[in-house]
Amino acid sequence: MSTPRLVATDLDGTLCDVDGMVSVYTRDVLLALDERDVPVVFVTGRPLRWAREVFGHVGSHGLAVVSNGAMIWDVSRDRPTTVRGIPARAALDWCEALRAAVPGTVFGVESQRGLDVEPDFVERFPLPETARRAPMADLLTDEPGSQALKLLARHEELGPQEFWDLAEEATGGSLTITWSSSTTLLEVSAAGVTKATTLALLCSDLGVEPDEVIAFGDMPNDLQMLRWAGTSYAMADAHPSVVEAADHVAPGHDHDGVAQVLAGVFDL
Missing domain, CATH: 3.40.50.1000 (HAD superfamily/HAD-like)
Known part of the structure; x- marks a missing residue:
C-alpha cells in the first residue's frame, strides 16, 4: 500500500x-x-x-x-x-409517507441552528436549550441556516433493520436513509x-x-x-x-x- x-x-x-x-x-x-x-x-x-x-x-x-x-x-x-440540505417539501412528503406506512414513527430535524423535534419524540440525550417541539410542518423550512441537514425518524417498538426496510419500501428511496445508533433511529439525508x-x-x-x-x-x-x-x-x-x-x-x-x-x- x-x-x-x-x-x-x-x-x-x-x-x-x-x-x-x-x-x-x-x-x-x-x-x-x-x-x-x-x-x-x-x-x-x-x-x-x-x-x-x-x-x-x-x-x-x-x-x-x-x-x-x-x-x-x-x-x-x-x-x-x-x-447539502433537504428541501422542506421533500422532507415533509417523506415524513408523511413513512408515518402513513409505519404508525408510531416520530421525527426530529437537525439543522445548522440545532435540533428540533416533534412533541412525542423521545430523545436519549438532553435537548439543546434552543430546541423546539412542534409538528414537522412547523419545523421544516428552506431558510438558509435552518434548512434540514438530517431528519431523524424514531420508533419505540421496531428493531433498527426492520424499521429501515419498512422505511425504504414506504418512501421509494426518495431520500437517503442510514443508521448509526444502538437504538431504532434512522438518519435521513437529501437524495444522493x-x-x-x-x-x-x-x-x-x-x-x-x-x-x-x-x-x-x-x-x-x-x-x-x-x-x-x-x-x-x-x-x-x-x-x-x-x-x-x-x-x-x-x-x-x-x-x-x-x-x-x-x-x-x-x-x-
Whole structure:
C-alpha cells in the first residue's frame, strides 16, 4: 500500500473513546500527521453542535464532514463551505409517507441552528436549550441556516433493520436513509447525500484521488465511505456489515485503534 495523502475517519465508535472524546495518544498521532501536511478529515454523523467538541484535534487543515455528509465545515474559518440540505417539501412528503406506512414513527430535524423535534419524540440525550417541539410542518423550512441537514425518524417498538426496510419500501428511496445508533433511529439525508459522496467532493477540491484515501468506520452509515476509499478499516467492534465491507480490521475504538493503524502506516 502506498502512503495515503488523506485520512478520513468516523468519530463515535471509531476515533473517539467510549466517552466520545479523543485520547492523548490519538491526539498526538493526529498532530504528527498535521505536521506532515496530511489532512485528517472527521467524517461523522454527528451534527455540528456535537462535532465541535473534538474540532480542536482536527489540526490546521481543519475540515470536517458532519451530519452524514450534509455539510462540509471549515474548522479554522468556523463556517460551512458546502451545504447539502433537504428541501422542506421533500422532507415533509417523506415524513408523511413513512408515518402513513409505519404508525408510531416520530421525527426530529437537525439543522445548522440545532435540533428540533416533534412533541412525542423521545430523545436519549438532553435537548439543546434552543430546541423546539412542534409538528414537522412547523419545523421544516428552506431558510438558509435552518434548512434540514438530517431528519431523524424514531420508533419505540421496531428493531433498527426492520424499521429501515419498512422505511425504504414506504418512501421509494426518495431520500437517503442510514443508521448509526444502538437504538431504532434512522438518519435521513437529501437524495444522493452520504459520507462518501460529500467526502468525494472534498477530495476533488483538494486534488486527492480515492486510492490516496485511508478511511475508518464502524457502523452502516460508514459503508459507502469505506467502499469508496482506496484503503479501508473497520474497527474490531464494528457492525458485522462494516467488518465484511472493509479491507482490514483495526483494534477497537477504546484501544486507540485508528491511531495505532496510522502510526504504523505513516511510520510515526
